[in-house]
Every structure is written in structure tokens, then in C-alpha cells.
Amino acid sequence: MAEDWRNGGFGLYIHWPFCMAKCPYCDFNSHVSRSIDQKAWLDAYLKELDRNAARTPDRVLKSVFFGGGTPSLMDPDVVAAILEGVGQLWTPANDQEITLEANPTSVEAGRFRAYADAGVNRVSMGLQSLRDDDLRRLGRMHTVAEGQRAFEIAKDCFGRVSFDLIYARQDQTVSAWKAELREALSLAADHLSLYQLTIEAGTAFGDRYERGKLRGLPEDDDAAEMYEVTQEICAEFGMYDYEVSNYAKPGAESRHNQIYWNYGDYVGVGPGAHGRLTMNGQRHATDTWKQPQKWLDAVAAGTGENLVEAVSATEQANEYLMMGLRLTDGIDLQRFNQIGGKPLNPRTLQELEDMGMIKNEKPYLKATRAGRLVLNAVIAELLLD
Numbered sequence: 037m038a039e040d041w042r043n044g045g046f047g048l049y050i051h052w053p054f055c056m057a058k059c060p061y062c063d064f065n066s067h068v069s070r071s072i073d074q075k076a077w078l079d080a081y082l083k084e085l086d087r088n089a090a091r092t093p094d095r096v097l098k099s100v101f102f103g104g105g106t107p108s109l110m111d112p113d114v115v116a117a118i119l120e121g122v123g124q125l126w127t128p129a130n131d132q133e134i135t136l137e138a139n140p141t142s143v144e145a146g147r148f149r150a151y152a153d154a155g156v157n158r159v160s161m162g163l164q165s166l167r168d169d170d171l172r173r174l175g176r177m178h179t180v181a182e183g184q185r186a187f188e189i190a191k192d193c194f195g196r197v198s199f200d201l202i203y204a205r206q207d208q209t210v211s212a213w214k215a216e217l218r219e220a221l222s223l224a225a226d227h228l229s230l231y232q233l234t235i236e237a238g239t240a241f242g243d244r245y246e247r248g249k250l251r252g253l254p255e256d257d258d259a260a261e262m263y264e265v266t267q268e269i270c271a272e273f274g275m276y277d278y279e280v281s282n283y284a285k286p287g288a289e290s291r292h293n294q295i296y297w298n299y300g301d302y303v304g305v306g307p308g309a310h311g312r313l314t315m316n317g318q319r320h321a322t323d324t325w326k327q328p329q330k331w332l333d334a335v336a337a338g339t340g341e342n343l344v345e346a347v348s349a350t351e352q353a354n355e356y357l358m359m360g361l362r363l364t365d366g367i368d369l370q371r372f373n374q375i376g377g378k379p380l381n382p383r384t385l386q387e388l389e390d391m392g393m394i395k396n397e398k399p400y401l402k403a404t405r406a407g408r409l410v411l412n413a414v415i416a417e418l419l420l421d
């Protein structure tokens with residue numbers, strides 16, 4: 037199978053579902069647990085990797101991503117044993133990317149060298165903010181100084197390092213964000229992810245918001261302005277916006293996420309991990325049990341998966357559209373037509389182009405900066421029925 041990046045390629049996602057504490061804004065699959073039997077988790081991961089390798093023979097593995105939760109709570113020996121298993125199951129791409137998400141506490145930074153020895157070559161660190169008051173409000177376990185120290189240690193240990201910040205936070209002004217972002221960019225290496233705070237239903241922030249108790253969130257206009265200035269300031273530092281929330285120097289883009297956005301295949305292992313796999317020429321969606329103990333028990337009984345479903349041609353094209361328009365480079369319309377078997381509605385395309393939301397640069401269709409501000413609405417207009 038072609039491994040051209042425009043076709044996405046093939047990757048592996050491994051989900052570690054535990055955190056030290058639950059952050060009030062987060063709705064990812066993360067749990068706080070008193071005791072974790074790391075050996076039992078290793079055995080379950082290895083079993084799931086075997087099962088997945090058997091149905092993806094001859095694939096060249098471009099990327100492995102340990103996400104969470106907080107994978108920097110994994111025992112480095114567990115990470116090493118997983119990567120050893122992975123090396124035996126799939127042929128690695130020459131420039132294989134192996135990312136681990138890390139939280140920047142000193143305890144975790146103490147494990148960085150061991151992760152690097154295990155084969156991890158990229159770290160994505162959740163700094164979230166460079167202001168101590170805000171770190172406290174976001175429920176984080178680290179201080180700014182601790183975060184900066186952890187990041188410096190990461191730079192020494194790994195070839196590639198990135199960090200995440202959350203902006204459009206409570207009581208944050210546009211000028212305060214500009215100053216914080218400039219500080220962040222002087223710290224950054226060649227990649228960073230900048231997310232607007234999203235209030236998710238079912239989180240502590242979501243509950244407070246419902247009760248009218250989450251005050252000081254920026255108005256939509258301010259949040260939009262923050263997004264605009266983010267692009268401009270990042271560009272000043274040579275970091276281009278290759279995706280809605282991701283900025284990099286050319287060549288330093290996250291290869292793992294590019295597999296998702298370019299609608300490639302990926303195996304998902306661990307509680308709540310999802311996958312997209314082409315098997316016998318048919319693309320499938322896979323999903324797994326979210327609850328950690330349920331997943332462990334299910335793996336012991338045979339499979340952690342609770343869904344393996346063929347994806348119809350129309351759904352595939354729509355998924356490609358939803359993922360690909362997040363990228364500055366957009367989607368390849370020829371590939372879109374090939375996947376879905378029908379083209380996008382030319383009238384809708386023209387209307388959105390006239391409104392300045394998209395650019396049709398054949399064969400690529402791209403969302404403009406204005407379009408990316410309201411991307412979900414733009415995509416909703418374009419989806420095939």
C-alpha cells in the first residue's frame with residue numbers, strides 16, 4: 037500500500053487512561069486510580085497489539101503515539117516493552133515518530149531519560165499556561181517554573197519536543213495572551229499546540245457554566261481576535277499554522293496527527309482508543325471499551341474492542357472532509373471523489389468561496405483563515421448526504 041503522506045499512511049495510538057487528578061476542563065478518557073497494576077496493563081497492551089498486527093500485515097508503521105490520560109505516569113519499562121513488541125510486529129518507517137504525552141511535574145521529568153532510552157523520540161508536554169494563577173484555576177499540578185524546568189529537561193532528552201497551551205481562559209485579555217504567547221514562543225522548540233478553552237458538557241467547568249458560575253470567559257469577538265493574533269505572532273517566530281490549533285517550523289509537523297488529518301489508517305489500543313483500518317480493501321472504524329477495568333477484563337476475555345464496523349463510501353468521504361479541512365493544505369479533491377464516489381456540490385462550493393470561507397486551488401480545497409474560525413459550520417455545509 038502506498039505510504040505517501042497525502043494518503044495518510046499508517047500509525048498506532050496507545051491510550052493510557054490514568055491521571056494524578058482530573059482537570060476541571062477535560063473530557064478525555066482519564067481516570068484517577070489509587071493503585072495501578074502496570075504489569076497487568078502491559079500484558080493487555082501486548083495482547084491487543086498482537087491481535088491488531090495479525091489483521092494489518094505488511095504495513096509500514098510511521099508513528100506510535102502514547103496519549104492519555106497521562107502516559108508519563110507509565111513505568112518506563114512498560115513503555116520499553118511495548119515498543120519492543122511493536123518493533124517485532126510491524127516494519128518501522130525510516131523516520132518513525134514515537135511520541136509520548138507528558139505532564140510537566142518534576143516526578144515525570146525524572147523519567148524522561150528512561151523514556152528516551154526506551155525509544156520515545158518526541159514529547160508533547162501539557163504546559164497549558166505560563167501564569168501560576170491560571171494553572172491553579174485549570175487544576176494543574178505544576179507551577180510555571182516547574183513546567184519550564186521539565187521542558188528544558190525534555191529538550192535535553194528528546195530530539196523533538198512540543199507543548200500545549202490553552203488560551204481564551206477566564207479573565208484573559210487579548211493583550212495578556214499576546215504577552216504570554218511571546219514568552220511561550222521564546223521557550224518553544226519547533227512545534228506547539230495552542231487550543232482555545234472549550235467548555236465541555238459533563239466536566240467540572242461544564243457544570244459551573246450551566247449554573248452560570250463560570251465567569252470571565254472571553255466574548256466571541258475577543259476569542260476570534262485571540263485566534264487571529266495567535267497566527268500572526270507565531271508567524272513572526274517562524275511557526276506556521278499547519279492546522280487549526282497546531283504550529284510548527286516547516287518539517288517539524290506532528291506526523292502522527294497528520295495521519296489522522298490526511299485520513300490514513302491507524303490502530304487504536306487501550307481504553308477508549310479508536311481506529312480506522314483498511315482490511316481486505318474495506319475501511320473499518322474500530323472502538324474500544326472506555327472504562328479501564330472493563331477494557332482489561334474484555335482483553336482477558338479476547339478483545340478490548342466493542343466496535344468493528346465497515347464505513348460506507350459517503351461516510352469515509354465526509355470523515356476525510358472533516359479531518360482534512362483542519363489542515364492549512366486542505367483536502368485533495370480527486371482523492372475525495374475517489375473515496376466517496378461523488379463530488380462536492382459545486383453550488384455550495386461556489387457560495388462558500390464567494391463568502392471567503394474556502395479556496396478551491398485545484399486539486400486542493402482549503403479553508404481560509406476566516407473559514408477556519410467557523411470550520412464546523414463550513415464543513416456542515418459541504419458534507420455529502
Ligand SMILES: C[S@+](CC[C@H](N)C(=O)[O-])C[C@H]1O[C@@H](n2cnc3c(N)ncnc32)[C@H](O)[C@@H]1O
Pocket residue numbers: 049051064065103104105135137160199200229290293303304308309310311
Ligand atoms: C488532541 S490531543 C493533542 C495533543 C498534543 N497537542 C499533540 O499534538 O500531540 C491528543 C489526545 O487526543 C486523544 N486521542 C488521540 N488519538 C486518539 C485515538 N486514536 N483514540 C482515542 N483518543 C485519541 C487522546 O486523549 C490524546 O491525549
Ligand SMILES: C[S@@+](CC[C@H](N)C(=O)[O-])C[C@H]1O[C@@H](n2cnc3c(N)ncnc32)[C@H](O)[C@@H]1O
Pocket residue numbers: 061062063064104105106107137138139161162163164200201202231232233234235236
Ligand atoms: C488529552 S490531554 C493529554 C495531555 C496531558 N494529560 C496533559 O494534560 O498535559 C491533551 C491536550 O488537550 C488539551 N485540552 C484538553 N481539554 C481541553 C479543553 N477543554 N479545551 C482546550 N484544550 C483542551 C490540553 O491542552 C491538553 O494538553
Ligand code: SF4
Pocket residue numbers: 054055056057058059062063064066104105106139162
Ligand atoms: S488534561 Fe491531561 S492531566 Fe488533565 S485530566 Fe485531562 S488528560 Fe488528565
